[in-house]
Amino acid sequence: MQLSARFKNAGESLKRTGKQMRKNYAAYLFLLPKLILFTLFIAIPVVWAFLLSFQEYQIIEANTFAGIDNYLKVFQSEAFRQALLNTTIYTVVTVPFNVITALIAASLIHSLGRFAQNFFRAAFYLPTVTSMVIIAMVWRWMYNYEFGLFNHVMGWFGMEPINWLGQTDSALWAIIIMQMLIPFGVGIILYMASMSSISDSLYEAATIDGANAFQKWLKITIPMLTPSTVYLTLLSTIGSFQVFTQIILMTGGGPGYATETLVHLIYKTGFRDFEFGLAAAQSVVLFVIIFIISVLQYKVLNRNK
Amino acid sequence: MKGKMKLFVMMLLAISFVLVLSACGDDSDGETGEDGEWTGKITIWDGPRWAKEGDTSGEEGKGNQYFWLEEKIEEFEKDHPGVEIELVQVPWAEMPDKLGVNIAGQSWPDIAPVDISGSAVSIDHIDQGVIEPLNDFFTEEELGDFYENALDAYTYNDKLYGIPNSITVHSMLLNLDLFEEAGATVPENGEWTWDEFVEAAEKLTFDRDGDGEIDVYGFSTYILPGYYEAWPFFYMNGGQPLSDDLTEFTFDSPEAIEAIQALADIKLKHEAAPVSMGGADVGGTFQAWASEEQRTVAMEPWATWAISSAQTAYPTNFMVANYPTGSSGEPVTIGGVGGWTMFKQDSDAKKEVVAEFMKSISDTDEQFLMSQSYGIFPARISAAEMDPFAENPEMARAQEMSEQVVMLPRHPEWKKIDEIIQRELQLVFNGEKTAEEAMATAKPEVEALLGE
Numbered sequence: 001m002q003l004s005a006r007f008k009n010a011g012e013s014l015k016r017t018g019k020q021m022r023k024n025y026a027a028y029l030f031l032l033p034k035l036i037l038f039t040l041f042i043a044i045p046v047v048w049a050f051l052l053s054f055q056e057y058q059i060i061e062a063n064t065f066a067g068i069d070n071y072l073k074v075f076q077s078e079a080f081r082q083a084l085l086n087t088t089i090y091t092v093v094t095v096p097f098n099v100i101t102a103l104i105a106a107s108l109i110h111s112l113g114r115f116a117q118n119f120f121r122a123a124f125y126l127p128t129v130t131s132m133v134i135i136a137m138v139w140r141w142m143y144n145y146e147f148g149l150f151n152h153v154m155g156w157f158g159m160e161p162i163n164w165l166g167q168t169d170s171a172l173w174a175i176i177i178m179q180m181l182i183p184f185g186v187g188i189i190l191y192m193a194s195m196s197s198i199s200d201s202l203y204e205a206a207t208i209d210g211a212n213a214f215q216k217w218l219k220i221t222i223p224m225l226t227p228s229t230v231y232l233t234l235l236s237t238i239g240s241f242q243v244f245t246q247i248i249l250m251t252g253g254g255p256g257y258a259t260e261t262l263v264h265l266i267y268k269t270g271f272r273d274f275e276f277g278l279a280a281a282q283s284v285v286l287f288v289i290i291f292i293i294s295v296l297q298y299k300v301l302n303r304n305k
Numbered sequence: 306m307k308g309k310m311k312l313f314v315m316m317l318l319a320i321s322f323v324l325v326l327s328a329c330g331d332d333s334d335g336e337t338g339e340d341g342e343w344t345g346k347i348t349i350w351d352g353p354r355w356a357k358e359g360d361t362s363g364e365e366g367k368g369n370q371y372f373w374l375e376e377k378i379e380e381f382e383k384d385h386p387g388v389e390i391e392l393v394q395v396p397w398a399e400m401p402d403k404l405g406v407n408i409a410g411q412s413w414p415d416i417a418p419v420d421i422s423g424s425a426v427s428i429d430h431i432d433q434g435v436i437e438p439l440n441d442f443f444t445e446e447e448l449g450d451f452y453e454n455a456l457d458a459y460t461y462n463d464k465l466y467g468i469p470n471s472i473t474v475h476s477m478l479l480n481l482d483l484f485e486e487a488g489a490t491v492p493e494n495g496e497w498t499w500d501e502f503v504e505a506a507e508k509l510t511f512d513r514d515g516d517g518e519i520d521v522y523g524f525s526t527y528i529l530p531g532y533y534e535a536w537p538f539f540y541m542n543g544g545q546p547l548s549d550d551l552t553e554f555t556f557d558s559p560e561a562i563e564a565i566q567a568l569a570d571i572k573l574k575h576e577a578a579p580v581s582m583g584g585a586d587v588g589g590t591f592q593a594w595a596s597e598e599q600r601t602v603a604m605e606p607w608a609t610w611a612i613s614s615a616q617t618a619y620p621t622n623f624m625v626a627n628y629p630t631g632s633s634g635e636p637v638t639i640g641g642v643g644g645w646t647m648f649k650q651d652s653d654a655k656k657e658v659v660a661e662f663m664k665s666i667s668d669t670d671e672q673f674l675m676s677q678s679y680g681i682f683p684a685r686i687s688a689a690e691m692d693p694f695a696e697n698p699e700m701a702r703a704q705e706m707s708e709q710v711v712m713l714p715r716h717p718e719w720k721k722i723d724e725i726i727q728r729e730l731q732l733v734f735n736g737e738k739t740a741e742e743a744m745a746t747a748k749p750e751v752e753a754l755l756g757e
Binding site: 058059060061140144145146161163165166167168251252254255256257270271272273274276 | 427
């Protein structure tokens with residue numbers, strides 16, 4: 001009896017859904033082109049790539065089933081471990097720094113007049129719309145040992161020049177410093193928008209209670225911006241794990257493997273070595289790593305909610 | 306969730322999308338008539354070469370650098386009614402990546418100007434049947450007109466996988482103004498020993514304005530996977546990266562170790578090279594030698610293209626010299642061979658037409674013209690005998706070096722082997738490892754690949 005009741009409920013639920021769909025058919029019709037494109041260019045390739053990670057890719061002949069060989073190769077690869085370590089260091093340093101500096105910059109700009117706000121908003125957003133290729137080329141010049149800006153300035157203070165991109169102990173940090181000094185434009189804009197939506201009454205109440213500006217920032221602004229912080233941290237983490245352009249243009253992953261990163265390694269595996277099965281496996285592993293990190297970040301940053 | 310999906314797509318889409326496109330890679334767009342004549346479309350890729358004299362059209366004022374091939378296509382189409390040849394213009398820097406993506410998607414062109422050394426097309430592609438052998442389209446007599454090393458460069462398992470149309474060598478370029486300023490001895494006829502080279506490099510390293518800072522360095526080069534400007538030095542004592550039968554890593558031999566360390570010591574011990582020597586900055590290294598605003602380095606090794614660049618875009622008072630000789634006593638250089646390769650064809654009739662066109666753009670007259678206009682050495686003996694460099698002594702001198710050429714090992718895993726070696730070389734040149742330590746690290750990794 002219980003089973004037939006369940007079937008009955010399920011049937012009714014389906015009917016309701018069908019009725020609902022008929023009612024909103026125009027909306028579904030509008031969504032259809034996007035859905036078709038999504039299926040063709042995202043869903044199918046993603047599933048295909050996942051399947052490819054279990055195959056040995058052949059250009060002309062049919063691919064052969066490789067079981068978990070590609071995944072074993074990924075985990076046994078010293079280059080992958082080094083790339084994972086480099087990418088993790090890059091992410092762990094740049095993400096908190098970028099999010100915190102975006103918060104501070106947005107807080108400072110928010111208190112300024114309209115003209116100044118617009119000016120700084122545009123100025124900080126400019127690098128976001130500038131090609132990373134251009135930025136990387138400029139920074140490569142700034143890091144030049146003989147006539148780069150950094151060594152030149154260090155020379156004024158009697159400091160020894162540094163072979164920024166040429167030594168294993170400084171190359172990755174040079175890339176990290178570059179990323180840290182590029183303003184996180186999206187973060188600043190988003191934080192400023194969120195700040196505008198915080199109710200003035202909260203600040204007024206805090207003022208009556210005798211809170212100073214810093215206390216208000218700490219106890220009201222930051223907690224109220226938590227959703228933005230979570231979003232920006234996730235966004236920034238995902239972006240950092242995909243670091244590629246700077247690497248290919250500034251160091252090529254060297255010296256040695258000092259600046260090898262995961263996406264650069266995947267690119268080489270796929271498009272230089274034509275080992276698409278292995279590259280797909282590397283991509284899936286990267287996806288799983290980022291998925292886990294993102295879930296953890298989301299849970300930790302939202303724990304007080 | 307949306308963000309994660311986007312990431313997943315970013316990682317996987319690039320790899321899988323080209324495979325989705327493979328359905329589009331149909332090259333059978335043609336038909337064979339009752340007379341056996343094939344008609345249809347042929348696709349050829351080429352990079353910019355040279356423009357007609359006085360042509361300054363185009364955004365950068367460089368003129369139409371594809372006119373030569375366009376004219377050859379027009380001629381061929383006129384002689385072969387029904388055959389249409391589409392020229393796809395691809396900047397040289399984009400050629401390997403673009404071709405790689407198209408090969409992965411099985412949407413390759415019929416003809417492309419690439420060699421089989423690995424930068425765009427590799428032995429692995431030949432093994433997988435992507436490249437067509439061309440032996441059937443040449444008689445022994447015709448092949449006899451090509452330099453042997455040019456044919457060797459396109460030969461694998463006794464089959465010819467391309468038509469060589471040019472030879473390039475690496476040579477030492479010496480800034481003669483800086484030699485004069487420093488009072489350094491110019492090597493007679495560009496021939497010198499390692500000791501003479503070191504002496505010159507030290508003399509060419511000087512403080513021009515007396516401020517205590519070095520303004521000019523004797524020598525520089527860079528180390529990067531896929532680039533071989535520095536490598537002839539490593540061969541100078543008789544060393545080579547792999548054994549002749551390609552089963553052993555031999556850059557850890559005393560001859561090779563000594564040569565690698567000696568070159569690194571030009572910077573580390575003799576201080577006759579800038580700190581950036583051995584880095585990965587190709588453009589910056591060339592600018593340091595060629596750019597009028599810099600010229601902070603007196604000697605650099607470069608491939609043939611740099612000679613014509615120093616004669617045109619960066620007018621420099623320079624000479625071409627051999628790489629210095631080491632204990633082997635023989636000058637050595639690394640060579641490269643350019644030419645045309647034919648990609649897999651479904652129809653034998655089309656293959657014949659494609660081969661005919663390839664031959665028409667690689668004959669003696671065309672190679673002679675290309676040598677004069679484009680600054681490369683002809684791969685045909687008959688074209689070289691026409692003396693294309695009668696009025697270009699620098700190119701003529703570099704051409705003499707063709708006899709010193711050694712080719713890189715022809716191994717299916719060469720790209721990976723090259724990366725392992727070059728990564729270790731970078732650590733030698735920045736002083737973090739000795740040549741012996743670096744090559745000892747590379748050995749097991751390389752031999753694991755050789756054993757596969």
